[in-house]
Amino acid sequence: xxxxNALELFAESVGEAVRSVLGKRGLEACVEIVEPxxxxxxxxxxxxxxxxxxGKAPKTxxxxxxxxxxxxxxxxxxxxxxxxxxxxxxxxxxxxxxxGEIISKGDDYGRKPPTGLRVNVEHTSxxxxxxxxxxxxxxxIIGDTLARVLKAVGHEVTTEYYVNDVGKxxxxxxxxxxxxxxxxxxxxxxxxxxxxxxxxxxxxxRRMEEDPAVAEEISxxxxxxxxxxxxxxxxxxxxxxxxxxxxxxxxxxxxxxxxVYTWESKFILDGSAADIVARLKxxxxxxxxxxxxxxxxxxxxxxxxxxxxxxxxxxxGTTLYTTRDLAYHMDKFKRADRxxxxxxxxxxxxxxxxxxxxxxxxxEKQPEAIFYSFVSLAGGTKMxxxxxxxxxxxxxxxxxVEMAYGEVAKRRADLSEGRMREIARVIGIGAIxxxxxxxxxxKQMVFNWNEALNFEGNSAPFLQYAHARxxxxxxxxxxxxxxxxxxxxxxxxxxRLVKALSRFGKALEVASTGRVHLLPSYGQEVxxxxxxxxxxxxxxxxxxxxxxxxxxxxxxRVVLRxxxxxxxxxxxxxx
RNA sequence: GGGCGGGUGGCCUAGUCAGGAUAUGGCAGCAGCCUCCUAAGCUGCAGGCCGGGGGUUCGAAUCCCUCCCCGCUCGCCA
Numbered sequence: 001x002x003x004x005n006a007l008e009l010f011a012e013s014v015g016e017a018v019r020s021v022l023g024k025r026g027l028e029a030c031v032e033i034v035e036p037x038x039x040x041x042x043x044x045x046x047x048x049x050x051x052x053x054x055g056k057a058p059k060t061x062x063x064x065x066x067x068x069x070x071x072x073x074x075x076x077x078x079x080x081x082x083x084x085x086x087x088x089x090x091x092x093x094x095x096x097x098x099x100g101e102i103i104s105k106g107d108d109y110g111r112k113p114p115t116g117l118r119v120n121v122e123h124t125s126x127x128x129x130x131x132x133x134x135x136x137x138x139x140x141i142i143g144d145t146l147a148r149v150l151k152a153v154g155h156e157v158t159t160e161y162y163v164n165d166v167g168k169x170x171x172x173x174x175x176x177x178x179x180x181x182x183x184x185x186x187x188x189x190x191x192x193x194x195x196x197x198x199x200x201x202x203x204x205x206r207r208m209e210e211d212p213a214v215a216e217e218i219s220x221x222x223x224x225x226x227x228x229x230x231x232x233x234x235x236x237x238x239x240x241x242x243x244x245x246x247x248x249x250x251x252x253x254x255x256x257x258x259x260v261y262t263w264e265s266k267f268i269l270d271g272s273a274a275d276i277v278a279r280l281k282x283x284x285x286x287x288x289x290x291x292x293x294x295x296x297x298x299x300x301x302x303x304x305x306x307x308x309x310x311x312x313x314x315x316x317g318t319t320l321y322t323t324r325d326l327a328y329h330m331d332k333f334k335r336a337d338r339x340x341x342x343x344x345x346x347x348x349x350x351x352x353x354x355x356x357x358x359x360x361x362x363x364e365k366q367p368e369a370i371f372y373s374f375v376s377l378a379g380g381t382k383m384x385x386x387x388x389x390x391x392x393x394x395x396x397x398x399x400x401v402e403m404a405y406g407e408v409a410k411r412r413a414d415l416s417e418g419r420m421r422e423i424a425r426v427i428g429i430g431a432i433x434x435x436x437x438x439x440x441x442x443k444q445m446v447f448n449w450n451e452a453l454n455f456e457g458n459s460a461p462f463l464q465y466a467h468a469r470x471x472x473x474x475x476x477x478x479x480x481x482x483x484x485x486x487x488x489x490x491x492x493x494x495x496r497l498v499k500a501l502s503r504f505g506k507a508l509e510v511a512s513t514g515r516v517h518l519l520p521s522y523g524q525e526v527x528x529x530x531x532x533x534x535x536x537x538x539x540x541x542x543x544x545x546x547x548x549x550x551x552x553x554x555x556x557r558v559v560l561r562x563x564x565x566x567x568x569x570x571x572x573x574x575x
Numbered sequence: 576g577g578g579c580g581g582g583u584g585g586c587c588u589a590g591u592c593a594g595g596a597u598a599u600g601g602c603a604g605c606a607g608c609c610u611c612c613u614a615a616g617c618u619g620c621a622g623g624c625c626g627g628g629g630g631u632u633c634g635a636a637u638c639c640c641u642c643c644c645c646g647c648u649c650g651c652c653a
Contacts, residue, residue, distance in 0.1 A: 037596060046595050048633065082596050127653070167653050293651050305577050305649055314651040321653045345647050348579060373581075373646065407615065439588070442580055444646055451587065455615055458588080458601040465615050473612055521589060524600070535617045575615075
C-alpha cells in the first residue's frame with residue numbers, strides 16, 4: 001500500500017487547493033492550516049489574516065473561497081464556518097491508507113528511516129550516595145523515553161550514565177562504609193547493595209559534623225583524592241561501584257538499561273581535566289585571584305547577576321565538578337553529533353556555564369539540556385536521603401506491583417500464580433513510568449501515592465487494558481482475512497480510531513523534540529478511541545464487517561503495543 | 576535582591592515556542608450501562624473571571640508590561 005502518510009497527503013492537498021484559489025486573485029498569502037477544534041472537521045484554514053488584503057469580512061471570504069474550491073480527492077468536503085474554511089478527508093482514502101500502511105509496515109509503522117545521526121543521551125547520573133528516590137526518578141524515565149523515541153525517528157542513540165565518583169559526598173560514604181562498625185548503625189530496611197549503605201552514609205555525615213577529627217580525616221581523604229592518589233581513588237571507586245550495582249538493578253526494574261557508564265575520576269586520571277584547565281587559562285575571559293584559583297568571567301555570555309564568574313580551579317590547583325564535566329562533554333562530542341543532557345533544574349546555571357566554557361574552548365556544538373523539576377513530598381518537603389525524608393523508587397515499585405497483583409487476582413482467578421505475578425509487575429511498573437512521564441518536565445510535582453498508583457483513565461493500565469482486549473479478540477477470532485474496505489468501517493467510533501492511528505508518526509516526531517510528556521496523551525487517545533469502538537460495534541459476532549473490524553483491531557493493537565514500547569512499558573496480552 | 580522555570584474546574588493535567596471557532600484529558604462527585612468480544616471499560620450530567628491588573632490585536636490561556644504566589648539558583652559544593 002501507500003508509503004506516504006495519509007495525513008500529510010491530505011494537508012498538502014488542502015494547502016494546494018487554497019493557494020490555487022488565492023492565486024487567481026493575485027494573492028500569495030501563506031496559507032495557515034490548523035487542527036480544528038470542532039467535531040467532524042479534519043483540517044481548517046482561518047481566513048482572518050486575509051481580511052485586510054481582500055478588504056472583506058473573514059466570514060464572507062470563507063464563504064467565497066469555499067464555493068470555488070472543488071472537493072477533489074482526497075478532500076471530500078469544503079465548508080465555510082465562522083470565517084474558517086473547513087476541510088474533511090475522504091473516508092475511503094483515510095481508511096485504506098492508514099490501515100494499509102500499518103499492515104505493510106507492522107512494528108515499523110510510525111518509525112522514520114535511519115538518519116545516520118549519532119545522538120548521545122546522558123541521563124540519570126545520580127550521585128552514587130544512596131538509592132534512587134522518587135524525587136529524582138523523573139530523570140531515568142524521561143531520559144529513557146527520549147532515547148527510545150529518538151531511535152524511532154531514525155537516530156543512532158547511545159545512552160550514558162555519568163558516575164560522580166569524585167567529591168565530598170561519595171568520599172564521606174566511602175569513609176563511613178570502611179570505618180563505622182556495623183553494630184553502630186541500624187540495618188537498612190531492604191537487603192540491597194545501595195540500601196545497605198544508607199545507614200553508614202547517615203552516620204558518617206553525623207560524625208563528621210560532630211567530631212572535628214572525623215571531619216579532618218575526610219578532608220585529608222578528599223585532598224589525596226584530588227591530587228590523584230590512586231589508593232584513595234580506588235577505595236572510593238569501589239564504594240561507588242557497589243552503589244551503582246544497586247542503582248542499576250533498580251533501573252533495570254523499570255526497564256531502563258544504559259549503554260555506557262562513564263566514571264568522572266577518569267578525567268582526572270587521564271589528564272584531560274588538567275588539559276581543559278590549561279586551555280581555559282589562555283582565554284581572554286580567564287582571570288585569577290592570585291592565590292592560584294582561576295575563573296572565567298562569563299558576563300559576555302548572557303550570565304547575569306552580581307557574580308558572573310565561573311571558577312574552574314581551586315587555589316591548590318585541583319579541578320572542580322564543572323571543569324571535569326567540560327572534559328566529559330569534549331569527550332562526548334568526539335563520539336556523537338548531538339549531545340543531550342537530562343538534568344535536574346538545580347543544574348541550570350552550571351549547564352549555562354558549561355556551554356559558555358565550551359564555546360571559549362572552541363567547541364562548535366553545544367549540548368542540549370532537558371531540565372526537570374524535582375518531585376517533592378506533600379507539604380513541599382524536599383526528598384533527602386540524609387534526612388530520611390524520602391520515598392525510594394524500590395519501595396514505590398513494590399507498592400505498585402503489590403497493588404496491581406491485588407487487581408489482577410481480583411478479576412483473573414483463572415490464571416496461575418506465576419502468570420498473575422508476571423502481569424502485575426508489568427502493570428505496576430508501567431503505572432509508575434506513565435505517571436511520571438506524562439507531566440511536562442519543568443512542572444514541579446508533588447508525590448502522591450493515589451496518583452502514582454492510579455490504574456484508571458489517564459494511566460498505563462488503561463492503555464494496557466485496551467491492548468489486552470485487542471489481543472484476546474484476535475485470539476478468539478481464530479484467523480481472519482485482512483480487509484481494509486472503507487465501506488465496512490463507517491461507524492463514527494471506527495473513523496475516530498483510524499484517525500487516532502494515523503497520528504502515530506506525528507506523535508513520535510513531537511516527542512522526539514524533547515516533549516516526551518505528549519506521548520502518553522497520544523496513547524490515551526488511541527486507547528480511548530479503541531474502547532469506544534469496542535463498546536459501539538460488535539466485532540467477533542459481526543457479519544460482513546467482521547474481517548474489517550478485526551483488521552482495525554489488529555492495527556490498533558500494533559499501535560498500542562508500540563506506544564507502550566516507546567514509553568518503556570510492557571504490553572501484556574491479557575490482564 | 577538578581578536570574579531561570581512553574582501558576583489552567585475540589586485535585587492532577589494538555590494546549591503557551593509558531594495568537595484563531597464552544598479551553599484538552601483524567602481523578603474525585605452525581606445518574607445510567609455487564610443474558611453479548613475482559614466494567615482496569617462505556618454513556619450522560621455537573622464543575623473554569625486559564626494567578627491578579629493593564630496593554631497590543633479583528634481575535635489573547637498563548638505576545639508585551641506590571642504585580643502576587645511557589646520552586647530552583649546566585650560556593651575555591653557536586
